[in-house]
Amino acid sequence: MPKHTFYNLPEEKKDTLIDAAKKEFSRVPLFEASISNIVKVAKIPRGSFYQYFEGKEDVFFYLLEKRTEDMNKKFIAILRQNKGDLFKAFLEVFKHLLYDFKNPENRNFFKHTFLNMNHEIEIIFYKMFHENKREDDLTSINAILDKEKLNIENECELPHVMQILKIVTVQNLIQNFAKEISFEKAIEKYELEINLLKNGLYKDKSSYFIE
């Protein structure tokens, strides 16, 4: 979390700093990013940087969380539009993200983020699909979700379903950045995998005998 001195900064200075940080994280992934570069581009003294942030991770996660919050709102809106159908919602969100990443300003930032997505980054990113405790009950994912369509025996299996959908989604995004495949191919692949998840990977032979 940025220090309070950062939040007290005049908007303009904040923006300059943020822009410089975005530029650096678009150039290279977090682990290669250099504070020296950020302060050089932002034209602020080195000491000031440490006045505002604990280190480069601090700025990075600040940027990432801001974006994730926007995406979270989008996810909830899309889930509601699709009347709580998780699978349709994930597909819509996936398309949305792909579309977002076409924007060159975002593209490299997210490319580096996704190709270096470790557990810490994953946790932040997954918040996109989570309840947002600060919002009121009307936006609660739990309330919107159409659980009737889910093949679960009880509530406690729900987080596992979400988990599976999340990782398949993120994995698909990662592979898009790794292989730079076309928008259409990406959707096709994702849809195929979502359908496998929906219908199950296992063919129970006993079902043949019933027919």
Added chain:
Amino acid sequence: MPKHTFYNLPEEKKDTLIDAAKKEFSRVPLFEASISNIVKVAKIPRGSFYQYFEGKEDVFFYLLEKRTEDMNKKFIAILRQNKGDLFKAFLEVFKHLLYDFKNPENRNFFKHTFLNMNHEIEIIFYKMFHENKREDDLTSINAILDKEKLNIENECELPHVMQILKIVTVQNLIQNFAKEISFEKAIEKYELEINLLKNGLYKDKSSYFIE
């Protein structure tokens, strides 16, 4: 890949170097590891290190690939033992890995590796579940696999099934390292998710009418 000078080294010196590298990568993840530390522990001159390796990534991936090759053999053996049943094989391998990671010497190395598993590391690790081109046809996963039990329409869906199983497995391993849950709880959680994958996340209401 290590340079040829590394392979020409006498076994003893190689081992000293490898041990020092292992120690460093058990101390911290790749991105925090320092070559200075490795050469200090191995008691070799700095210049020699660069004679043998391109950089720290080079040693790290060398170590990781060696371990992955062993695991690949294990996976193929287990798959054959289970007569090509992918789900049973993945569960067995999962147990096996958990057991392996109990060994303190491995534990921290893999903890740092899993909690910082980016796309590059993932690719290496996933080789564990792949065909090994160098082996003969008898060990071919494709030949062993019982595809009858898989809910796929054609061969080209198979890689997607594998992909889904791989990422769910790796995700479970990552979460074990992140949350340090017990062996039993870990297996229980993994089994639950594998069953969700087998049976599908979607409950088709039309099936009720058939009954």
Added chain:
DNA sequence: ACAAATAGGTGACAATATGTCATTTTCAAT
């Protein structure tokens, strides 16, 4: 209006790591 107190800004600095390279050593082949 003024001094004191508090908060914020600055850049020089020590510490440390990195990759290179000119030089030295080793050793096999003649």
Added chain:
DNA sequence: ATTGAAAATGACATATTGTCACCTATTTGT
């Protein structure tokens, strides 16, 4: 013994990091 190629070495230039002593600006109390 001589030579030439390969390997070993450690000092070095360069770069980055986080800190700290000092400076400036702003607020507070009288």
